[in-house]
Amino acid sequence: MGAVFLEPPPTEVGAPIPANTPHAVSVTLPTWKANVAYEEGEEWVVGKMRNGYPRFFIDSRIQHLTKICLERFGNDGEKAMLYPSRRVAERSREFILAKTPADAPPLVRIVEFTRQCSPTEDDRTTAGPVRLFIVLFPAELYSIAKQFWQHTGDGVSSRMAEYFLHTDNLPSREITPLSAAESPLRADKFSKGPYRFKHYSRRNTAEISATVSSTTPALSSPTVEESQGEVQDGLSREHMLYVEERYGRNLNTSFAGQAKAAMRRRIAGALSENVDLDTALASTQSGEPQQHVRQRSANGLSESDVYLFPSGMSSIFNTHRVLLSTFQPRKSVSFGFPYTDTLKILQKWGPGCHFYGRGSSEELDELEKLLESGERILALFCELPSNPLLMSPDLIRLRALADKYDFFIVVDETIGNFVNVHVMPFADIVVSSLTKVFSGDSNVMGGSMVLNPAGRHYQELKDAVANDYEDIYWPEDAIFMERNSRDYLSRIKRINYNAEALADMVVKHPKVKQVHYPKYSTSRANYDAVKNPEGGYGGLMSITFHTIADAQVFYDALHTAKGPSLGTNFTLSSPYTLLAHYLELEWAAQYGVDAALVRVSVGLEPTDLLLQNFANALNAAL
Incomplete structure (x- = not known):
C-alpha cells in the first residue's frame, strides 16, 4: 500500500506534497490566505513553489x-x-x-x-x-x-x-x-x-x-542556483533519487512497454491485489490464474481497447479531437458542472458546446427538447460523479437519447472509479485520470481512454483511434504508474470506508450548509443505478459552509495536506472554488459551486484520527 502521512503533513508554503518527493503533483497552500495569494500571483507564495499541479504550474x-x-x-x-x-x-x-x-x-x-x-x-x-x-x-x-x-x-x-x-x-x-x-x-x-x-x-x-546539422553539446545540467529541481529541501539529487526509488519501487525503463501493457490489462480487466508485472502480463486467455482477474463486464472488452495518455485531461482532449476529425463536426454537450478544463476544451476546439451546468432532470428535459427540435450534437461529456459537486447524471436516460439521436456519450469516471461504479454499458468512451486514486502516491501523471466494444460506432472509433493515436507517455512515468497502481483495489475500499464515515459525521455539524457526496446527493438514485454491488461512494466530498469566514476558519484549522489534486493515499484538502474559478466566482455560484466550499479527498489514515481531526477543525468555526 502506498505511503500515508503518519507524521504531520507539510505545512510550509510551496512545499511539495508528498514531502521530499522529486516529482510531486501537488503543492502546499496551507491557509486560505495562501490560496488567494497564489491566485493573485503574490511572490511570497509563488516564489517559494518548486512544483504544483503540473498542467497549471510548470515544474x-x-x-x-x-x-x-x-x-x-x-x-x-x-x-x-x-x-x-x-x-x-x-x-x-x-x-x-x-x-x-x-x-x-x-x-x-x-x-x-x-x-x-x-x-x-x-x-x-x-x-x-x-x-x-x-x-x-x-x-x-x-x-x-x-x-x-x-x-x-x-x-x-x-x-x-x-x-x-x-x-x-x-x-x-x-x-x-x-x-x-x-x-x-x-x-x-x-x-x-x-x-x-x-x-x-x-x-x-x-x-x-x-x-x-551542427553538432551541439549536451544540454547542461542545472546548477543549484538555476534549478530547484536539483536540490529540494536541502537534499542532494542522489538522495532524492534514492527516496523516489525506495524499496525497489522503480524498474529499469526497458520494462516500460511491459508496464504499459500491464496497466492496460489492469484497467480493462481490473486485476486483483498486488499482482506483479509478470502476472499482469500473463495470458488472460488460457494460462492466467482466474483469481487474478476481475472482469469489467463489457462484452469483448480487452486491453487493446485501452489507450494511455500523459494525463487525464490529455485523454479527454484527444477523445474530443478524434471525434471531431472522424465524424461530422457538430457542437457537443457538457452535462453537469465539470472539472474546469473539460468545458474549456469543448468551447475552444470545434464548433462549441451546449452547457447544462446542473445536470438535473429538468436540464435533461431541456436537452431532449433541443434534440427533438432537430439540433444534432456530436457527443455528450459528463462525469460520474462530478467534481466538485459529486452529482451523478441519469446515464440510463442519456443512453436512450444517444441511441435515438445518434450521438456519443463520453463518461469521465475519475471520481467514481470502476471499482465503485460500472458506467461502461452506458458509454461509448470512458476516460479517467490515472493521476488520482489509480496511482495514489501523487508522484506521477497519467490518463486513460477506453472504447466500449459494444458501442454502435465501435469499429469506426477503433479504426480512427488506430490511425491517430501516438504513445507519448514517458517511459519513466509509466514505470511509476504501474507500480503505484498494483494495490489500488484495497486502497479504494479503505478510502470508501473512511470517506463515508467522515461524511456521516460532517453532515450533522451546524456550521455546514451542505455536504456534497454521492450518498447525500439529490442524484443518489442515478449513482446507485450504476454502483457496483461491492462498490462504495468514493473518496471525494465537498463541504459548503454558510459563510466564507466559517470556511476559512475550518480550512486553516484543519491538519491535513492542503493543495490541489485528489485521489491521494493521504487526505488532501483545498478551497476548490478559489483555485479552479477564482476569476469567475459569480459564474460558478450560479451552478451551486460556492466560494465557501472546501473539497476533501479522503485518504488511508486511521478512521478515528481522521474523524477527530475534522471534528476539531469544525468546532474551531463555532
Whole structure:
C-alpha cells in the first residue's frame, strides 16, 4: 500500500506534497490566505513553489530546460513551450495562430531536438532517438500558449525534462553541417555533441522545413542556483533519487512497454491485489490464474481497447479531437458542472458546446427538447460523479437519447472509479485520470481512454483511434504508474470506508450548509443505478459552509495536506472554488459551486484520527 502521512503533513508554503518527493503533483497552500495569494500571483507564495499541479504550474525542471532551449534556439522577445511529439507541437502552433489576429499572424517556430542514446549509457528510456519539440513564439502570446499546455495536458513531463537536463558524457556522432546560408538557425547556436535538430516555422499556413546539422553539446545540467529541481529541501539529487526509488519501487525503463501493457490489462480487466508485472502480463486467455482477474463486464472488452495518455485531461482532449476529425463536426454537450478544463476544451476546439451546468432532470428535459427540435450534437461529456459537486447524471436516460439521436456519450469516471461504479454499458468512451486514486502516491501523471466494444460506432472509433493515436507517455512515468497502481483495489475500499464515515459525521455539524457526496446527493438514485454491488461512494466530498469566514476558519484549522489534486493515499484538502474559478466566482455560484466550499479527498489514515481531526477543525468555526 502506498505511503500515508503518519507524521504531520507539510505545512510550509510551496512545499511539495508528498514531502521530499522529486516529482510531486501537488503543492502546499496551507491557509486560505495562501490560496488567494497564489491566485493573485503574490511572490511570497509563488516564489517559494518548486512544483504544483503540473498542467497549471510548470515544474522547475521544465522551466530550466525551457530556459536552456531559449538560450540555444530562441530569438530576442521569444518564449517557448516544450512538447514530446511534433504532432502535439503542431497543434500548439495551430492553437496560437487561431487565437491571434489573422491579418498579422505571428511567427511561431518549432525546433526538433533529437538525442540518440543506448540503454548502456542511460536506463531512463529504451535505445534509439528521443525527441523534444520546442515551440517558440512571441513573448506577448505566452498566455495563449499556456492555455494549450493547461487544457490539453500534452506537455512534457518533469521526468522527461530531467532526462534532457542530465545528459553529460554521451557518445558523439557526426552530422554533416549545413552552410550558414542554408541553416534557418543562427550558426552561433551550436557546437559539438550527439544531437540532431530540425526547425519548422510558419506564418499562417506557409512552412519552412530543414535539417540543421551542427553538432551541439549536451544540454547542461542545472546548477543549484538555476534549478530547484536539483536540490529540494536541502537534499542532494542522489538522495532524492534514492527516496523516489525506495524499496525497489522503480524498474529499469526497458520494462516500460511491459508496464504499459500491464496497466492496460489492469484497467480493462481490473486485476486483483498486488499482482506483479509478470502476472499482469500473463495470458488472460488460457494460462492466467482466474483469481487474478476481475472482469469489467463489457462484452469483448480487452486491453487493446485501452489507450494511455500523459494525463487525464490529455485523454479527454484527444477523445474530443478524434471525434471531431472522424465524424461530422457538430457542437457537443457538457452535462453537469465539470472539472474546469473539460468545458474549456469543448468551447475552444470545434464548433462549441451546449452547457447544462446542473445536470438535473429538468436540464435533461431541456436537452431532449433541443434534440427533438432537430439540433444534432456530436457527443455528450459528463462525469460520474462530478467534481466538485459529486452529482451523478441519469446515464440510463442519456443512453436512450444517444441511441435515438445518434450521438456519443463520453463518461469521465475519475471520481467514481470502476471499482465503485460500472458506467461502461452506458458509454461509448470512458476516460479517467490515472493521476488520482489509480496511482495514489501523487508522484506521477497519467490518463486513460477506453472504447466500449459494444458501442454502435465501435469499429469506426477503433479504426480512427488506430490511425491517430501516438504513445507519448514517458517511459519513466509509466514505470511509476504501474507500480503505484498494483494495490489500488484495497486502497479504494479503505478510502470508501473512511470517506463515508467522515461524511456521516460532517453532515450533522451546524456550521455546514451542505455536504456534497454521492450518498447525500439529490442524484443518489442515478449513482446507485450504476454502483457496483461491492462498490462504495468514493473518496471525494465537498463541504459548503454558510459563510466564507466559517470556511476559512475550518480550512486553516484543519491538519491535513492542503493543495490541489485528489485521489491521494493521504487526505488532501483545498478551497476548490478559489483555485479552479477564482476569476469567475459569480459564474460558478450560479451552478451551486460556492466560494465557501472546501473539497476533501479522503485518504488511508486511521478512521478515528481522521474523524477527530475534522471534528476539531469544525468546532474551531463555532
